Amino acid sequence: xxxxxxxxxxxxxxxxxxxxxxxxxxxxxxxxxxxxxxxxxxxxxxxxxxxxxxxxxxxxxxxxxxxxxxxxxxxxxxxxxxxxxxxxxxxxxxxxxxxxxxxxxxxxxxxxxxxxxxxx
Numbered sequence: 001x002x003x004x005x006x007x008x009x010x011x012x013x014x015x016x017x018x019x020x021x022x023x024x025x026x027x028x029x030x031x032x033x034x035x036x037x038x039x040x041x042x043x044x045x046x047x048x049x050x051x052x053x054x055x056x057x058x059x060x061x062x063x064x065x066x067x068x069x070x071x072x073x074x075x076x077x078x079x080x081x082x083x084x085x086x087x088x089x090x091x092x093x094x095x096x097x098x099x100x101x102x103x104x105x106x107x108x109x110x111x112x113x114x115x116x117x118x119x120x
Contacts, residue, residue: 002048003104005036006055010066014081017071026069031083032109033062033090037101049101061093083108087118095120 013028035058039048065073070081075089091106109115 001038001040002042003036003038004048004051004054005034006051006058008033008035008055008058008062010062012065012068012070012081014070014076016080016082018080029110031062031065031086032107032115033058034107034109035090035094036104036106037098038104039101043100049098054098057094057097058090060097061090064093083110083114083116084118087116091118091120 009030009032011028011030013026015026016023018024035054037049037054042048065086070076070086073081075081076085079085087106087108090108091103094106095103103120105117105119107115107117
């Protein structure tokens with residue numbers, strides 16, 4: 001089994017409804033995203049997936065989130081745009097764009113010390 005990953009980032013603001021602490025107030029992050037894919041074998045030229053292509057596909061998803069108030073997006077009208085829910089959202093948007101590999105996980109880092117990982 002081969003696994004590879006790429007990283008991206010986006011800047012956005014959010015607030016967590018019902019949190020009961022500082023994060024209930026509007027605030028922003030430079031969210032770091034990491035996506036990992038898996039495949040049983042390499043292709044005919046010895047690669048699992050083109051890193052450039054994977055990074056472009058990730059960018060096409062996170063660009064929808066960049067410089068937004070995440071709470072205003074349709075996906076987060078009913079649920080909080082927490083790092084956990086952002087990871088799931090990115091997974092759901094990215095997985096259909098990938099062919100021949102399994103999207104193994106999506107991580108969303110909201111700070112250098114704090115991350116959420118979605119694994120289907």
